[in-house]
Amino acid sequence: MKNFCKKFCLLSFVGLVLFFTACAESETEEFTLYPDNQGDIFLRRLYPNDLAKNDSAAANIAHGITLVVHPNATYQLSFDVDPNFDAPTLQLFRLYLNKEQTEWHGSKVRSLKPDIENGRYVYSFICEENSFTEWATSLVLDETYYKGRVSNIRFTGNGAYSDHFSINLILVGNIEEEIEGYTIDELASNLLQEFRAQYTSVTIDTLYINYASKHPTLGAKYPANEPWLAGASSEDFFLSELGGWPGIEDALDIVLVHYIKNDGVLGYSKPFSANLGKGAGSTVVLGTHIKTPYGEDSISMKDIVETALHETGHFFGLRHTTATKADIEILQGDYDIGDYSNLDDGLDDTPYCSVGYTKSLMKIKSTDIVKVPGLSRIYIAGNTTTFNVNNCPDADNYMFPTTVKDKVLSFSKQQLDMIRKNLMIFPH
Numbered sequence: 508m509k510n511f512c513k514k515f516c517l518l519s520f521v522g523l524v525l526f527f528t529a530c531a532e533s534e535t536e537e538f539t540l541y542p543d544n545q546g547d548i549f550l551r552r553l554y555p556n557d558l559a560k561n562d563s564a565a566a567n568i569a570h571g572i573t574l575v576v577h578p579n580a581t582y583q584l585s586f587d588v589d590p591n592f593d594a595p596t597l598q599l600f601r602l603y604l605n606k607e608q609t610e611w612h613g614s615k616v617r618s619l620k621p622d623i624e625n626g627r628y629v630y631s632f633i634c635e636e637n638s639f640t641e642w643a644t645s646l647v648l649d650e651t652y653y654k655g656r657v658s659n660i661r662f663t664g665n666g667a668y669s670d671h672f673s674i675n676l677i678l679v680g681n682i683e684e685e686i687e688g689y690t691i692d693e694l695a696s697n698l699l700q701e702f703r704a705q706y707t708s709v710t711i712d713t714l715y716i717n718y719a720s721k722h723p724t725l726g727a728k729y730p731a732n733e734p735w736l737a738g739a740s741s742e743d744f745f746l747s748e749l750g751g752w753p754g755i756e757d758a759l760d761i762v763l764v765h766y767i768k769n770d771g772v773l774g775y776s777k778p779f780s781a782n783l784g785k786g787a788g789s790t791v792v793l794g795t796h797i798k799t800p801y802g803e804d805s806i807s808m809k810d811i812v813e814t815a816l817h818e819t820g821h822f823f824g825l826r827h828t829t830a831t832k833a834d835i836e837i838l839q840g841d842y843d844i845g846d847y848s849n850l851d852d853g854l855d856d857t858p859y860c861s862v863g864y865t866k867s868l869m870k871i872k873s874t875d876i877v878k879v880p881g882l883s884r885i886y887i888a889g890n891t892t893t894f895n896v897n898n899c900p901d902a903d904n905y906m907f908p909t910t911v912k913d914k915v916l917s918f919s920k921q922q923l924d925m926i927r928k929n930l931m932i933f934p935h
């Protein structure tokens with residue numbers, strides 16, 4: 508909430524700052540129309556190759572949403588032609604904070620006319636940034652915001668990088684003393700075996716094991732003799748500073764801690780806008796235990812491995828097959844302005860759990876979730892289950908939002924295609 512408020516407050520300046528910039532342009536230059544969604548601009552994002560409906564992004568794109576973009580990738584934004592209006596120009600803006608970090612500014616990076624293909628406007632562009640970022644949008648017609656209907660919006664991306672990656676398993680705190688029934692070597696070997704068996708659209712080269720306590724510059728912060736609690740021992744749930752490990756900077760960093768501070772949460776990942784380098788979005792975090800209202804429970808090796816594959820799915824852009832309220836909810840005052848057109852992941856080959864179950868999922872999540880900017884996987888303990896998630900047709904998919912008992916999990920073909928496509932977008 509702190510972050511949101513900061514962004515919102517700061518962004519309320521954007522309109523003013525950008526307005527003055529626009530007035531200063533000479534009449535011979537191309538007309539520039541800056542987004543005027545101000546504080547709401549970061550609330551609607553389009554992620555590359557996401558197939559969810561994204562109706563709220565479509566409704567807001569003329570006045571300003573953001574597009575998540577990575578260096579050197581080629582993108583296409585498309586939506587249906589509205590025959591009642593002429594074609595709008597898409598303007599794209601780089602957003603950056605001023606030196607004092609008090610005001611957001613924007614500079615135009617593209618002004619694009621669409622091609623028309625099969626009744627759809629198609630805007631194509633390449634991202635030439637140095638690292639992943641978000642570009643803001645406006646749609647312009649006759650020097651004002653486009654008023655036509657924007658429907659069936661799609662944002663696709665193709666990257667320039669390889670379809671191989673390596674995994675760096677980072678152990679934090681006294682993991683080895685606390686696990687029972689398996690060793691770290693068994694966990695690592697199981698993890699690599701399952702990744703290779705399930706992530707069949709890509710190649711996993713190597714799995715490295717590293718200890719946070721032995722990090723060349725940060726080691727002293729991560730003592731090896733105490734349990735590490737993500738969100739308590741460190742404010743950053745993701746331990747992002749450990750991402751981009753020296754010498755293997757481009758590996759996928761899976762950070763294993765004792766537990767994550769929120770009740771029942773097995774793992775966290777930043778959805779969609781992840782990166783294989785360092786900094787924000789560079790880690791997936793997992794616990795060997797879960798926090799419960801009564802203390803803690805240990806997690807089986809099988810659940811840890813399944814959660815690793817699930818969270819990595821988010822990392823590469825997969826949504827839950829059935830969304831939960833925590834995935835969607837965006838509270839603005841008393842109102843939830845989340846996009847409820849995104850209950851489904853939009854893929855044709857992943858089933859969706861019925862409305863009844865969705866409501867149950869939402870009920871459970873709304874009582875136990877604490878907001879962290881990432882997607883979590885929730886542990887459903889047998890004795891507290893109020894409905895049987897095993898009856899959901901997507902319960903045997905890796906991207907089902909909770910644990911299930913006695914299911915053999917898999918990814919669908921479309922999910923595997925999306926993993927490969929997005930891996931090739933992330934610089935590595």
Ligand SMILES: [Zn+2]
Nearest residue numbers: 882883884908
């Ligand atoms: Zn999840």
